[in-house]
Amino acid sequence: MKAYRAAILRFAPDCEPRHSAIFEEDGLLVVGPDAHGTQVVQAVGPYRDLKDQWPDVALEHLPGRIIAPGFVDMHIHFPQTDIIGSPADGLLPWLKYYTFPEEKRFEAPDYSAQAAAFFIAELLRNGVTTALAFATSHSESVQALFTEAHARQLRLITGLCLMDRNAPVEVRNRAGADGSRNVTEQSLMDTEALIKQWHGKGRLGYAITPRFAPSCSEAQLRGAGELAAKYPEVWIQSHVAENKDEIKWARELFPDSRSYLATYADFGLMRERAVYAHCIHFDDEDRALMRDTGAVAAISPTSNLFLGSGFFDYAGADRVGFRYGLASDVGGGTSFSPFHTMLAAYYVGREGQTKLGLSLSPQHLWWQHTAGAAQALGLDGQRGRPAVGNLLPGCEADFVVLNPKATPLLARRTAHANSLDELLFAMIVLGDDRLIEKTVISQAF
Ligand code: GUN
Ligand code: ZN
Numbered sequence: 001m002k003a004y005r006a007a008i009l010r011f012a013p014d015c016e017p018r019h020s021a022i023f024e025e026d027g028l029l030v031v032g033p034d035a036h037g038t039q040v041v042q043a044v045g046p047y048r049d050l051k052d053q054w055p056d057v058a059l060e061h062l063p064g065r066i067i068a069p070g071f072v073d074m075h076i077h078f079p080q081t082d083i084i085g086s087p088a089d090g091l092l093p094w095l096k097y098y099t100f101p102e103e104k105r106f107e108a109p110d111y112s113a114q115a116a117a118f119f120i121a122e123l124l125r126n127g128v129t130t131a132l133a134f135a136t137s138h139s140e141s142v143q144a145l146f147t148e149a150h151a152r153q154l155r156l157i158t159g160l161c162l163m164d165r166n167a168p169v170e171v172r173n174r175a176g177a178d179g180s181r182n183v184t185e186q187s188l189m190d191t192e193a194l195i196k197q198w199h200g201k202g203r204l205g206y207a208i209t210p211r212f213a214p215s216c217s218e219a220q221l222r223g224a225g226e227l228a229a230k231y232p233e234v235w236i237q238s239h240v241a242e243n244k245d246e247i248k249w250a251r252e253l254f255p256d257s258r259s260y261l262a263t264y265a266d267f268g269l270m271r272e273r274a275v276y277a278h279c280i281h282f283d284d285e286d287r288a289l290m291r292d293t294g295a296v297a298a299i300s301p302t303s304n305l306f307l308g309s310g311f312f313d314y315a316g317a318d319r320v321g322f323r324y325g326l327a328s329d330v331g332g333g334t335s336f337s338p339f340h341t342m343l344a345a346y347y348v349g350r351e352g353q354t355k356l357g358l359s360l361s362p363q364h365l366w367w368q369h370t371a372g373a374a375q376a377l378g379l380d381g382q383r384g385r386p387a388v389g390n391l392l393p394g395c396e397a398d399f400v401v402l403n404p405k406a407t408p409l410l411a412r413r414t415a416h417a418n419s420l421d422e423l424l425f426a427m428i429v430l431g432d433d434r435l436i437e438k439t440v441i442s443q444a445f
Contacts, residue, residue: 072325085331164183191227324372
Protein backbone atom coordinates (compact mmCIF):
# COMPACT_ATOMS: atom_id res chain seq x y z
CA MET A 1 0.00 0.00 0.00
CA LYS A 2 1.08 3.51 -0.70
CA ALA A 3 -0.49 6.95 -0.32
CA TYR A 4 0.14 10.16 -2.23
CA ARG A 5 -0.71 13.64 -1.00
CA ALA A 6 -1.20 16.20 -3.77
CA ALA A 7 -3.93 18.00 -5.67
CA ILE A 8 -6.05 15.31 -7.37
CA LEU A 9 -8.19 15.41 -10.52
CA ARG A 10 -10.82 12.77 -11.21
CA PHE A 11 -14.29 12.33 -12.75
CA ALA A 12 -17.46 11.43 -10.83
CA PRO A 13 -19.02 8.06 -11.72
CA ASP A 14 -21.82 8.63 -14.23
CA CYS A 15 -21.40 12.34 -13.62
CA GLU A 16 -23.94 14.54 -15.28
CA PRO A 17 -22.86 16.39 -17.25
CA ARG A 18 -20.61 13.39 -17.80
CA HIS A 19 -17.48 15.45 -18.23
CA SER A 20 -17.42 17.53 -15.08
CA ALA A 21 -14.30 16.96 -13.01
CA ILE A 22 -13.77 16.75 -9.26
CA PHE A 23 -10.69 18.59 -8.07
CA GLU A 24 -9.20 18.14 -4.62
CA GLU A 25 -6.81 20.99 -3.81
CA ASP A 26 -5.23 18.95 -1.01
CA GLY A 27 -6.07 15.35 -1.69
CA LEU A 28 -5.01 11.86 -0.67
CA LEU A 29 -4.79 8.93 -3.08
CA VAL A 30 -4.32 5.51 -1.48
CA VAL A 31 -3.31 2.63 -3.76
CA GLY A 32 -2.93 -1.04 -3.00
CA PRO A 33 -3.59 -4.53 -4.36
CA ASP A 34 -7.10 -5.85 -5.02
CA ALA A 35 -8.11 -9.51 -4.54
CA HIS A 36 -6.30 -10.42 -7.79
CA GLY A 37 -3.11 -8.58 -6.87
CA THR A 38 -3.72 -5.67 -9.26
CA GLN A 39 -2.72 -2.29 -7.88
CA VAL A 40 -5.95 -0.25 -7.64
CA VAL A 41 -7.20 2.91 -5.98
CA GLN A 42 -8.25 2.04 -2.41
CA ALA A 43 -9.39 5.51 -1.39
CA VAL A 44 -9.38 9.04 -2.75
CA GLY A 45 -10.62 12.32 -1.31
CA PRO A 46 -9.66 15.29 0.82
CA TYR A 47 -6.46 14.74 2.79
CA ARG A 48 -8.01 16.06 6.02
CA ASP A 49 -10.86 13.50 5.83
CA LEU A 50 -8.79 10.46 4.90
CA LYS A 51 -5.44 10.85 6.63
CA ASP A 52 -6.48 9.26 9.94
CA GLN A 53 -7.99 6.24 8.22
CA TRP A 54 -4.61 5.23 6.70
CA PRO A 55 -2.13 5.93 9.50
CA ASP A 56 0.39 3.17 8.72
CA VAL A 57 0.60 3.58 4.96
CA ALA A 58 3.80 5.01 3.45
CA LEU A 59 3.02 8.56 2.37
CA GLU A 60 4.63 10.48 -0.49
CA HIS A 61 3.95 14.20 -0.24
CA LEU A 62 3.98 16.01 -3.57
CA PRO A 63 3.48 19.71 -2.78
CA GLY A 64 2.49 21.83 -5.77
CA ARG A 65 1.83 18.76 -7.91
CA ILE A 66 -1.39 17.46 -9.47
CA ILE A 67 -2.24 13.77 -9.70
CA ALA A 68 -4.52 12.98 -12.66
CA PRO A 69 -5.66 9.78 -14.41
CA GLY A 70 -3.22 8.33 -16.94
CA PHE A 71 -4.20 9.27 -20.49
CA VAL A 72 -5.92 6.86 -22.86
CA ASP A 73 -4.90 7.09 -26.54
CA MET A 74 -7.64 5.48 -28.60
CA HIS A 75 -5.75 5.29 -31.90
CA ILE A 76 -2.02 5.42 -32.64
CA HIS A 77 0.30 3.71 -35.14
CA PHE A 78 3.46 2.35 -33.55
CA PRO A 79 5.24 1.89 -36.93
CA GLN A 80 4.69 5.54 -37.84
CA THR A 81 6.77 7.04 -35.02
CA ASP A 82 9.57 7.92 -37.43
CA ILE A 83 7.38 9.60 -40.06
CA ILE A 84 5.65 12.18 -37.87
CA GLY A 85 5.52 15.49 -39.69
CA SER A 86 5.72 14.14 -43.27
CA PRO A 87 3.72 16.58 -45.36
CA ALA A 88 1.50 15.45 -48.23
CA ASP A 89 -1.43 16.73 -50.24
CA GLY A 90 -3.75 14.38 -48.39
CA LEU A 91 -4.18 10.94 -46.88
CA LEU A 92 -3.68 8.76 -49.97
CA PRO A 93 -0.37 10.30 -51.17
CA TRP A 94 0.82 10.38 -47.55
CA LEU A 95 0.20 6.62 -47.29
CA LYS A 96 1.97 5.99 -50.60
CA TYR A 97 5.05 8.18 -50.18
CA TYR A 98 5.76 7.98 -46.47
CA THR A 99 3.72 5.39 -44.60
CA PHE A 100 4.03 2.26 -46.69
CA PRO A 101 7.79 2.68 -47.33
CA GLU A 102 8.36 2.94 -43.55
CA GLU A 103 5.99 0.12 -42.62
CA LYS A 104 7.86 -2.28 -44.96
CA ARG A 105 10.77 -2.24 -42.55
CA PHE A 106 8.79 -3.87 -39.73
CA GLU A 107 9.09 -7.33 -41.28
CA ALA A 108 12.53 -7.42 -39.61
CA PRO A 109 12.13 -8.49 -35.94
CA ASP A 110 15.09 -6.38 -34.78
CA TYR A 111 13.72 -3.26 -36.42
CA SER A 112 10.31 -3.88 -34.88
CA ALA A 113 11.79 -4.52 -31.44
CA GLN A 114 13.81 -1.31 -31.23
CA ALA A 115 10.87 0.73 -32.55
CA ALA A 116 8.54 -0.89 -30.01
CA ALA A 117 10.90 -0.09 -27.14
CA PHE A 118 11.06 3.57 -28.16
CA PHE A 119 7.31 3.76 -28.76
CA ILE A 120 6.27 2.39 -25.36
CA ALA A 121 8.80 4.59 -23.57
CA GLU A 122 7.52 7.62 -25.46
CA LEU A 123 3.90 6.88 -24.52
CA LEU A 124 4.86 6.64 -20.85
CA ARG A 125 6.98 9.79 -21.01
CA ASN A 126 3.88 11.58 -22.28
CA GLY A 127 1.61 10.20 -19.58
CA VAL A 128 -0.25 7.68 -21.75
CA THR A 129 -1.03 4.52 -19.75
CA THR A 130 -3.54 2.82 -22.09
CA ALA A 131 -3.31 2.69 -25.88
CA LEU A 132 -5.12 1.09 -28.79
CA ALA A 133 -2.42 0.83 -31.45
CA PHE A 134 -1.91 -0.27 -35.02
CA ALA A 135 1.08 -2.45 -35.84
CA THR A 136 1.89 -3.48 -39.45
CA SER A 137 0.74 -6.42 -41.58
CA HIS A 138 3.78 -8.43 -40.39
CA SER A 139 3.23 -10.58 -37.30
CA GLU A 140 6.81 -9.69 -36.28
CA SER A 141 5.63 -6.16 -35.48
CA VAL A 142 2.70 -7.42 -33.38
CA GLN A 143 4.96 -9.77 -31.42
CA ALA A 144 7.45 -6.96 -30.79
CA LEU A 145 4.81 -4.51 -29.56
CA PHE A 146 3.01 -6.96 -27.28
CA THR A 147 6.32 -8.18 -25.85
CA GLU A 148 7.51 -4.67 -25.01
CA ALA A 149 4.16 -3.52 -23.57
CA HIS A 150 4.01 -6.64 -21.40
CA ALA A 151 7.50 -5.99 -20.08
CA ARG A 152 6.62 -2.35 -19.22
CA GLN A 153 3.11 -3.30 -17.89
CA LEU A 154 1.38 -0.82 -20.20
CA ARG A 155 -2.27 -1.56 -20.94
CA LEU A 156 -2.06 -2.03 -24.70
CA ILE A 157 -4.38 -3.34 -27.39
CA THR A 158 -3.06 -4.10 -30.88
CA GLY A 159 -3.38 -6.59 -33.72
CA LEU A 160 -2.14 -7.73 -37.11
CA CYS A 161 -2.98 -5.14 -39.76
CA LEU A 162 -5.15 -6.80 -42.40
CA MET A 163 -4.42 -5.69 -45.95
CA ASP A 164 -4.49 -8.13 -48.82
CA ARG A 165 -4.83 -5.70 -51.74
CA ASN A 166 -4.30 -2.14 -53.02
CA ALA A 167 -0.92 -1.64 -51.36
CA PRO A 168 2.70 -2.54 -52.22
CA VAL A 169 3.30 -6.26 -51.83
CA GLU A 170 5.82 -5.68 -49.01
CA VAL A 171 3.13 -4.22 -46.75
CA ARG A 172 0.42 -6.69 -47.64
CA ASN A 173 -0.13 -9.84 -45.59
CA ARG A 174 1.96 -12.82 -46.67
CA ALA A 175 0.90 -16.25 -47.94
CA GLY A 176 1.65 -19.35 -45.85
CA ALA A 177 5.26 -20.51 -46.10
CA ASP A 178 4.40 -23.92 -47.58
CA GLY A 179 2.10 -22.41 -50.21
CA SER A 180 -0.95 -24.27 -48.91
CA ARG A 181 -2.83 -21.13 -47.90
CA ASN A 182 -3.37 -17.92 -49.81
CA VAL A 183 -2.63 -14.48 -48.38
CA THR A 184 -6.17 -13.89 -47.13
CA GLU A 185 -6.55 -17.26 -45.42
CA GLN A 186 -3.13 -16.96 -43.83
CA SER A 187 -3.84 -13.45 -42.50
CA LEU A 188 -7.00 -14.70 -40.77
CA MET A 189 -5.23 -17.75 -39.36
CA ASP A 190 -2.42 -15.54 -38.08
CA THR A 191 -5.01 -13.24 -36.49
CA GLU A 192 -6.63 -16.11 -34.64
CA ALA A 193 -3.28 -17.48 -33.48
CA LEU A 194 -2.31 -14.03 -32.16
CA ILE A 195 -5.65 -13.68 -30.34
CA LYS A 196 -5.00 -16.99 -28.59
CA GLN A 197 -1.43 -16.05 -27.76
CA TRP A 198 -1.97 -12.52 -26.44
CA HIS A 199 -5.56 -11.52 -25.70
CA GLY A 200 -6.07 -11.23 -21.93
CA LYS A 201 -2.43 -11.88 -21.10
CA GLY A 202 -1.58 -9.45 -18.28
CA ARG A 203 -2.83 -6.06 -19.37
CA LEU A 204 -2.87 -6.84 -23.10
CA GLY A 205 -5.81 -7.10 -25.47
CA TYR A 206 -6.19 -8.03 -29.11
CA ALA A 207 -7.84 -5.91 -31.81
CA ILE A 208 -8.93 -7.39 -35.15
CA THR A 209 -7.45 -4.79 -37.47
CA PRO A 210 -8.67 -4.38 -41.06
CA ARG A 211 -6.59 -1.29 -41.99
CA PHE A 212 -9.49 0.26 -43.94
CA ALA A 213 -11.98 -1.18 -46.39
CA PRO A 214 -9.95 -0.21 -49.52
CA SER A 215 -6.99 -2.36 -48.42
CA CYS A 216 -9.08 -5.47 -47.72
CA SER A 217 -10.79 -7.91 -50.09
CA GLU A 218 -14.37 -8.94 -49.42
CA ALA A 219 -13.10 -12.33 -48.28
CA GLN A 220 -10.75 -10.71 -45.77
CA LEU A 221 -13.45 -8.43 -44.35
CA ARG A 222 -15.86 -11.36 -44.14
CA GLY A 223 -13.27 -13.48 -42.32
CA ALA A 224 -12.50 -10.60 -39.95
CA GLY A 225 -16.22 -10.27 -39.18
CA GLU A 226 -16.45 -14.01 -38.46
CA LEU A 227 -13.56 -13.74 -36.02
CA ALA A 228 -15.23 -10.70 -34.41
CA ALA A 229 -18.36 -12.81 -33.82
CA LYS A 230 -16.35 -15.75 -32.50
CA TYR A 231 -14.33 -13.59 -30.08
CA PRO A 232 -16.73 -10.92 -28.73
CA GLU A 233 -14.26 -9.85 -26.02
CA VAL A 234 -11.72 -8.85 -28.62
CA TRP A 235 -11.63 -5.30 -30.03
CA ILE A 236 -11.95 -4.24 -33.68
CA GLN A 237 -10.07 -1.19 -35.03
CA SER A 238 -10.10 0.48 -38.42
CA HIS A 239 -10.37 3.83 -40.22
CA VAL A 240 -13.43 5.41 -41.78
CA ALA A 241 -14.65 8.60 -43.48
CA GLU A 242 -11.38 10.47 -43.02
CA ASN A 243 -10.75 11.96 -46.45
CA LYS A 244 -12.92 12.71 -49.47
CA ASP A 245 -10.72 10.77 -51.96
CA GLU A 246 -10.62 7.79 -49.61
CA ILE A 247 -14.41 7.82 -49.33
CA LYS A 248 -14.86 7.95 -53.11
CA TRP A 249 -12.50 4.99 -53.47
CA ALA A 250 -14.26 2.95 -50.78
CA ARG A 251 -17.64 3.64 -52.41
CA GLU A 252 -16.32 2.42 -55.79
CA LEU A 253 -14.96 -0.77 -54.23
CA PHE A 254 -18.10 -1.54 -52.20
CA PRO A 255 -20.99 -0.02 -54.20
CA ASP A 256 -23.64 -2.24 -52.61
CA SER A 257 -23.17 -0.77 -49.13
CA ARG A 258 -25.25 2.28 -48.18
CA SER A 259 -22.16 4.25 -47.17
CA TYR A 260 -18.47 3.75 -46.47
CA LEU A 261 -19.23 3.14 -42.78
CA ALA A 262 -22.05 0.73 -43.64
CA THR A 263 -19.50 -1.45 -45.48
CA TYR A 264 -18.09 -2.42 -42.10
CA ALA A 265 -21.54 -3.21 -40.73
CA ASP A 266 -22.24 -5.35 -43.80
CA PHE A 267 -19.25 -7.53 -42.91
CA GLY A 268 -20.07 -7.86 -39.20
CA LEU A 269 -17.45 -5.36 -38.08
CA MET A 270 -19.62 -2.97 -36.10
CA ARG A 271 -20.35 -3.89 -32.49
CA GLU A 272 -19.36 -2.99 -28.95
CA ARG A 273 -15.56 -2.67 -28.79
CA ALA A 274 -15.30 -1.63 -32.45
CA VAL A 275 -13.24 1.55 -32.69
CA TYR A 276 -13.24 3.63 -35.87
CA ALA A 277 -10.68 6.38 -36.32
CA HIS A 278 -11.73 9.77 -37.73
CA CYS A 279 -15.49 9.46 -38.49
CA ILE A 280 -15.46 12.94 -40.05
CA HIS A 281 -17.63 12.83 -43.16
CA PHE A 282 -20.75 11.16 -41.74
CA ASP A 283 -24.45 11.70 -42.33
CA ASP A 284 -27.04 11.10 -39.63
CA GLU A 285 -27.65 7.53 -40.78
CA ASP A 286 -23.98 6.80 -40.21
CA ARG A 287 -24.17 8.41 -36.78
CA ALA A 288 -27.21 6.33 -35.91
CA LEU A 289 -25.37 3.20 -37.09
CA MET A 290 -22.53 4.01 -34.70
CA ARG A 291 -24.99 4.55 -31.85
CA ASP A 292 -27.11 1.47 -32.54
CA THR A 293 -24.20 -0.94 -32.97
CA GLY A 294 -22.20 0.39 -29.99
CA ALA A 295 -19.21 1.23 -32.20
CA VAL A 296 -17.17 4.25 -31.11
CA ALA A 297 -15.11 7.01 -32.71
CA ALA A 298 -11.43 7.74 -32.07
CA ILE A 299 -11.26 11.47 -32.80
CA SER A 300 -7.81 12.33 -34.13
CA PRO A 301 -7.64 16.12 -34.38
CA THR A 302 -3.91 16.75 -34.89
CA SER A 303 -3.93 14.24 -37.74
CA ASN A 304 -7.07 15.68 -39.28
CA LEU A 305 -5.63 19.20 -39.19
CA PHE A 306 -2.18 18.12 -40.43
CA LEU A 307 -3.44 16.02 -43.37
CA GLY A 308 -6.23 18.48 -44.16
CA SER A 309 -8.84 15.76 -43.71
CA GLY A 310 -11.56 17.87 -42.08
CA PHE A 311 -13.20 18.52 -38.72
CA PHE A 312 -14.97 15.98 -36.51
CA ASP A 313 -18.56 17.12 -35.99
CA TYR A 314 -19.05 17.13 -32.21
CA ALA A 315 -22.52 18.61 -32.49
CA GLY A 316 -23.63 15.84 -34.85
CA ALA A 317 -22.16 13.13 -32.61
CA ASP A 318 -23.87 14.51 -29.50
CA ARG A 319 -27.17 15.11 -31.27
CA VAL A 320 -27.43 11.49 -32.42
CA GLY A 321 -25.58 10.14 -29.42
CA PHE A 322 -22.65 7.87 -30.22
CA ARG A 323 -19.58 7.50 -28.02
CA TYR A 324 -16.13 8.92 -28.74
CA GLY A 325 -12.77 9.77 -27.24
CA LEU A 326 -9.45 11.28 -28.25
CA ALA A 327 -6.49 9.83 -30.11
CA SER A 328 -3.10 11.04 -31.31
CA ASP A 329 -3.08 9.04 -34.58
CA VAL A 330 0.70 9.35 -34.72
CA GLY A 331 2.21 9.54 -37.39
CA GLY A 332 -0.59 11.29 -39.34
CA GLY A 333 -1.02 12.95 -35.96
CA THR A 334 1.75 15.32 -35.01
CA SER A 335 2.41 14.57 -31.34
CA PHE A 336 2.46 11.88 -28.66
CA SER A 337 1.41 14.53 -26.15
CA PRO A 338 -2.21 14.37 -24.94
CA PHE A 339 -1.98 18.12 -24.29
CA HIS A 340 -1.39 18.79 -27.97
CA THR A 341 -4.26 16.47 -28.91
CA MET A 342 -6.65 18.16 -26.46
CA LEU A 343 -5.68 21.59 -27.78
CA ALA A 344 -6.27 20.50 -31.39
CA ALA A 345 -9.66 19.07 -30.35
CA TYR A 346 -10.46 22.46 -28.88
CA TYR A 347 -9.67 24.13 -32.23
CA VAL A 348 -11.84 21.56 -34.01
CA GLY A 349 -14.67 22.18 -31.55
CA ARG A 350 -14.32 25.94 -32.13
CA GLU A 351 -14.76 25.34 -35.84
CA GLY A 352 -18.10 23.73 -35.15
CA GLN A 353 -19.00 26.16 -32.38
CA THR A 354 -21.90 27.73 -34.19
CA LYS A 355 -23.56 24.34 -34.40
CA LEU A 356 -22.65 23.23 -30.87
CA GLY A 357 -23.70 26.48 -29.26
CA LEU A 358 -20.61 26.57 -27.07
CA SER A 359 -16.98 25.53 -27.37
CA LEU A 360 -15.58 22.42 -25.70
CA SER A 361 -14.78 22.97 -22.04
CA PRO A 362 -11.34 21.97 -20.73
CA GLN A 363 -13.01 19.42 -18.43
CA HIS A 364 -14.75 17.83 -21.39
CA LEU A 365 -11.49 17.77 -23.38
CA TRP A 366 -9.67 16.12 -20.47
CA TRP A 367 -12.52 13.62 -20.02
CA GLN A 368 -12.33 12.71 -23.71
CA HIS A 369 -8.69 11.65 -23.25
CA THR A 370 -9.16 9.78 -19.94
CA ALA A 371 -12.47 8.52 -18.48
CA GLY A 372 -14.43 9.15 -21.70
CA ALA A 373 -11.91 7.28 -23.85
CA ALA A 374 -11.86 4.40 -21.36
CA GLN A 375 -15.66 4.27 -21.45
CA ALA A 376 -15.61 4.22 -25.25
CA LEU A 377 -13.13 1.32 -25.16
CA GLY A 378 -15.28 -0.59 -22.65
CA LEU A 379 -12.57 -0.24 -20.01
CA ASP A 380 -14.73 1.62 -17.51
CA GLY A 381 -15.29 -1.23 -15.11
CA GLN A 382 -17.56 -3.39 -17.25
CA ARG A 383 -17.61 -7.17 -16.95
CA GLY A 384 -16.35 -7.05 -13.37
CA ARG A 385 -12.93 -5.68 -14.30
CA PRO A 386 -11.26 -2.64 -12.74
CA ALA A 387 -11.74 0.56 -14.72
CA VAL A 388 -8.99 2.69 -16.22
CA GLY A 389 -8.94 6.39 -17.14
CA ASN A 390 -10.17 7.57 -13.75
CA LEU A 391 -9.11 7.62 -10.09
CA LEU A 392 -12.20 6.37 -8.30
CA PRO A 393 -11.92 3.57 -5.70
CA GLY A 394 -11.42 0.28 -7.58
CA CYS A 395 -9.81 1.85 -10.68
CA GLU A 396 -6.44 0.52 -11.79
CA ALA A 397 -3.81 2.80 -10.30
CA ASP A 398 -2.51 4.33 -13.54
CA PHE A 399 -1.81 8.00 -13.02
CA VAL A 400 0.38 10.95 -13.86
CA VAL A 401 2.02 13.45 -11.58
CA LEU A 402 1.85 16.89 -13.20
CA ASN A 403 4.13 19.78 -12.34
CA PRO A 404 2.23 22.93 -13.30
CA LYS A 405 5.45 24.91 -12.82
CA ALA A 406 7.40 22.76 -15.28
CA THR A 407 8.26 25.69 -17.56
CA PRO A 408 8.63 29.40 -16.74
CA LEU A 409 5.54 30.28 -18.77
CA LEU A 410 3.43 27.48 -17.24
CA ALA A 411 4.50 28.63 -13.77
CA ARG A 412 3.45 32.24 -14.45
CA ARG A 413 0.18 31.31 -16.11
CA THR A 414 -0.97 28.63 -13.66
CA ALA A 415 -0.14 30.91 -10.71
CA HIS A 416 -2.87 33.20 -12.03
CA ALA A 417 -5.50 30.51 -12.65
CA ASN A 418 -8.67 31.57 -10.85
CA SER A 419 -10.73 28.45 -11.46
CA LEU A 420 -10.34 24.79 -12.34
CA ASP A 421 -11.20 25.56 -15.97
CA GLU A 422 -8.48 28.20 -16.15
CA LEU A 423 -5.93 25.80 -14.63
CA LEU A 424 -6.84 22.96 -17.00
CA PHE A 425 -6.87 25.28 -20.01
CA ALA A 426 -3.44 26.67 -19.12
CA MET A 427 -2.04 23.12 -19.06
CA ILE A 428 -3.83 22.10 -22.28
CA VAL A 429 -2.58 25.17 -24.14
CA LEU A 430 0.97 25.33 -22.74
CA GLY A 431 1.63 21.71 -21.78
CA ASP A 432 3.73 18.96 -23.33
CA ASP A 433 5.91 16.12 -22.02
CA ARG A 434 7.64 18.53 -19.61
CA LEU A 435 4.42 18.81 -17.63
CA ILE A 436 4.47 15.06 -16.93
CA GLU A 437 6.81 14.72 -13.97
CA LYS A 438 6.10 11.04 -13.47
CA THR A 439 3.87 8.31 -14.92
CA VAL A 440 2.84 5.59 -12.47
CA ILE A 441 1.61 2.28 -13.83
CA SER A 442 -0.59 -0.17 -11.93
CA GLN A 443 1.64 -3.11 -10.99
CA ALA A 444 0.43 -6.65 -10.49
CA PHE A 445 2.17 -8.41 -7.60
N1 GUN B 1 -6.23 5.09 -43.40
C1 GUN B 1 -5.65 3.90 -43.72
N2 GUN B 1 -4.43 3.80 -43.15
C2 GUN B 1 -4.24 4.93 -42.47
C3 GUN B 1 -3.15 5.41 -41.68
O1 GUN B 1 -2.12 4.78 -41.47
N3 GUN B 1 -3.32 6.65 -41.13
C4 GUN B 1 -4.44 7.39 -41.31
N4 GUN B 1 -4.52 8.59 -40.74
N5 GUN B 1 -5.46 6.96 -42.06
C5 GUN B 1 -5.36 5.75 -42.63
ZN1 ZN C 1 -4.79 5.89 -38.06
